Amino acid sequence: MAQGTYVEKSYERDTTYITDRITADGSDGWPVEPGRYRLVVSRACPWANRAIIVRRLLGLEPVLSMGVCGPTHDADSWTFDLDPGGVDPVLGIPRIKDAYLKRYPDYPRGITVPAIVDVPRGEVVTNDFAQITLDLSTEWTAFHRGGAPDLYPEPLRAEMDEVMRRVYTEVNNGVYRCGFAGEQEAYDKAYDRLFTAIDWLSDRLESRRFLMGDSITEADVRLFTTLARFDPVYHGHFKCNRTTLTEMPVLWAYARDLFQTPGFGDTIDFVDIKAHYYEVHRDVNPTGVVPKGPELSGWLTEHGREALGGKPFGEGTPPGPVADGEQVPAGHGAV
Template identity: 90%
Template sequence: MAQGTYVEKTYERDTTYIEDRITVDGADGWPVEAGRYRLVVARACPWANRAIIVRRLLGLEQALSMGVCGPTHDADSWTFDLDPGGVDPVLRIPRIKDAYLKRFPDYPRGITVPAIVDVPSGEVVTNDFAQITLDLSTQWTAHHREGAPDLYPEALRDEMDEVMHRVYTEVNNGVYRCGFAGEQEAYDAAYDRLFVALDWLSERLESRRYLMGESITEADVRLFTTLARFDPVYHGHFKCNRSKLSEMPVLWAYARDLFQTPGFGDTIDFVHIKSHYYEVHRDVNPTGVVPKGPDLSGWLTSHGREALGGKPFGDGTPPGPVASGEEIPAAHGVNP
């Protein structure tokens, strides 16, 4: 299959998304309605992984179905190659691009996940990944499970928005700025920015269990999906190699704490993650060879973060078991 190109002199992410929102009042023409929409994700993608985690933490599995694309894609689109016949069983399409073109026949931008599709019409509603998860927290409350955590507390939103903005620009997107830099100067600057931010996060988390204090919020979800991919792909493939996550004591303990919390580690498919980055980014890794390492067993070791106190889910409770059919294969996760 023909692969896309990713390396640029100085990498700049296209941040123009379909900004329609699914809301209680349906102001954009898309009212919240259980069973009407399908969340399309790829477990390899950190942006989609956010939506998978938030959907699970809030208990929205019955209200919002989920379609899962395979870890690799061509220059054209993510595909449903994990499903029988290579077709999503609900949307009845082989690639998510079909839902984009159903609504926008001349859609000019990248075909991205996560995306939410209106099942009756087969049309994409939104791919605005940052807003999707916030709306799952604030607009879908009628369908939250009993004991669902408040991932976007009103009292913390101003500070949270600032923290999440820095996490996004310097870390979530910072690793890509390193990995796709086509010139030394651009790479050097990106590398320095990334590790300045990781040092800031280490300092912030040294005395507090989670980014916003005593309980998990959306900010932790957003940082976690990058940290989970750091040693398997970003350290080597994206040249973010000052130190591995496992060599940054505070962040490594924090990441293990989250990984061992229901709703986080049980969404991580390391086989999909490595397959996607090493096989798809052929202008970064021309051979497409996927490394066997690193050793992932450390994710299950004791982290000691309980000593900082706090309650992971605030006044809520952990989510139950992973929904049937959505489990990560044992060989794709971390084996004790």
């Protein structure tokens, strides 16, 4: 989860990251190598959830291991409290901060996930969440599974980059701008910006099955992780309450279409999501009380989006079952 600051009572996200890249040619000093790196995530975090989905869609589980932090953390760091003894079994550390400090002993910024760690050195390579997923698509191609989708198709990149930029600034970050607004005027502006973009997305998706056309791309991954959290968290906790997702016919059907696609809904842990936001954000929710709702079974109902044509994986195939040990715990999904 990225950090932010307040500027004149409005929320501004800190977008300074460790921008080293893991590439096929190793030009940044970090070559793609199977088994060398570990992706550290939390299922609660929307930015980390992107990396979980992309890794699964591309079939990178055998070559890029994954460590999962718990949903809550203190002011210091995300912790591996889901693991036996509270220690990541591969990295041998109790908190991801240790890998940041191993590389930069005086690291001055927020400790965020997702992060990729070089296992032999125990050092964070990068926490640049937007670039991480693009590089998984474009630099790790030698290790993609057979039938993996092209999530960043070259002919669409110019338009896709613009769509993703707007999704990020207005929706992914827009919900935070609402939730952490420090005064009424800042909140009102943030709310209007968010729902202007929501309406634009609804119009765009009314006649096309996915954001870029007939098959899924990274643009859909980036929007989905916000939509999955909208009713459980953002509608109430962040005051994004014009309508619930379930009251937005086009976006609700689109979100269900993705949720029911292998690689998307099987990564969503609603229990962890709610625990993180309601327990950690004590400035927004001082009591730390976590709501029991909303009802989630609707995620599994028919969506009707097939009528628009297209195939989620284009000429490719869906990923197989979730890897052993990486399943969302029973009772944490939409059941």
